[in-house]
Amino acid sequence: MASIRKRTKKDGTSSFMVCWRDPNTHEQQGLTVATQVEAETLRRLLDANGQSFEIAQHAILTNAKLVPTVAEVIQEHIDLLIRPSSGTTRTYQTMLDLHVRDVIGHIPVDKLDYRHIAHWVKSMTAKGRSAKTIHNVHGLISAAMNTAEQLKYIPRNPCRGVQLPNLQKPEDEAMFLTHAEFSMVIEGMAERYKAFTNFLVMTGTRFGEATAITVADVDLLSKPPTARINKAWKRDGQNQYYIGPTKTGAGKRTIGLNHALVELLIPLVAGRPGKDLLFTTPKGGRIIQQVYWQHYWLPAVKTAKANGLTKSPRIHDLRHTHASWLIQDGVPLFTISRHLGHTSTRTTEQVYGHLMPEALQATADAMERSVSGFVPLRPLRGDA
Structure with missing residues (x-):
């Protein structure tokens, strides 16, 4: 039976060596090809033709003349x-x-x-x-x-x-909490995850970004204090998690931290190695979104509902909530887009544009001013 050996080159690309034993000389043979498809095709043809490379090669050349599916x-x-x-x-x-x-x-x-x-x-x-x-x-x-x-x-x-x-329009899925509504949610949050939950709503970072931040990424002594967002948790081909790049190139960014958040982060930074994750489970591991959702977020929302909350927010709605607070405070759309790590302001506008009635009114007023001096020409006689 022919076999395939995958080789990873220094530049990160892969090649594939097909190995078989010649039926006449019984010597081990090998041929390197560029793609796994080519390797699988050659292996299959060799196995189907008694390990004869001549027959396999003829079949490959014949098939090469055919249009692929x-x-x-x-x-x-x-x-x-x-x-x-x-x-x-x-x-x-x-x-x-x-x-x-x-x-x-x-x-x-x-x-x-x-x-x-x-x-x-x-x-x-x-x-x-x-x-x-x-x-x-x-x-x-x-x-x-x-x-x-x-x-x-x-x-x-x-x-x-x-x-x-x-x-479905992105804004139809987004949910925004008022400051009072978020206060009800955070009140029911387990003490261990209050700082983390506040970080999500005060920075607008994605869950995978926030849980990948290390102690070294945070500078609480700079003016203003900052957090560097340059990585996120990803899943590999075996469904295992690893730290990789952010969702987009624009996702790499530095965000400013407000004073209240700095106070919450000081105990998490003090005396800890820079390589440590900033937010962890009690055992020091990665915060798993499904576990956080099931055991901490849902109970906090349930408690908030018992106290009068009428909405059912998701974790990602903290990012939407953060953006809505910035808009309410008059922060320009471009600044918000850069802050959230969006590739373009179009994405930001699609999700949050409807929260900016002042901007809509401003454009309408500008158009009114631009046409205020325009006097329509009266039609000439006979030009009805």
Whole structure:
């Protein structure tokens, strides 16, 4: 049986060596190829043809003249990604295997057209897949078809112009707490996690960012005191957590800390090594979102509801709440966008723009002033 050995190069890329024993000389043979797809193909052909490389090579050359299928192109696209995280590769592989392969994966890529993609969208909808899932998988298919264009498999990406289900507006999902409502939640929070919960609402950081902050990332003596956000918890291909880069490049940022938060952080920083996580469990480990949600956040919200809270906020709503407080205080949208680590102000405006009635009124007033001197021309006689 032929086998495959994966080798990781110094630059982070991988190569794959296919090993087999020649049926005539019985000597060990090996051939290095660039992608796992090529390696799997060669291994399968060798095993199917008595380990004869000549027959396997002939089959490969014959197949090379054939147009690859949609599934093969998407697989090749995944294999060609430049230094993706193992978690990203795993996600894309799951999308291909679960949502594409058995529906349109068998179609030769040069035969894929608008009708096929529209059929795929309808089938996903019929299966009850969310609009977000359909958009995400369509994004993978479209990116793979762009790769197919580059590789000269097809002349044009057939995904362009396909109508997708409407995504729910971000602001429809966001929930904002008033200062009084947040006070009710924090009142019911376990003492161990009060500083952490206050940090989330006072900085607007994402959960994965806040739980990855180390003691060295915080400077309480600078003016103003700051926290450096430059990493977040990620999941790898084995579903294990590791500290990696922030969600986007814009996510790397330095945020200012208010005096009340500094007072809460002083005991967490004093005398601790810089490499330690700033916020930990009682045993010193990473704060797991599901555990925090189940055992601390939900009980705090339940207590707050018993005291009059009418909302059911999620943990991520603390980030929305933080942004809404900044808006209420008149902080410019661009500043808020940079502070939250958004890639562009468009994202910020989509989620929080409706909270800025003063800005809407200001634009209306500006337009009124710009046209105040405009006098419509009277129509000439006969120009009715």
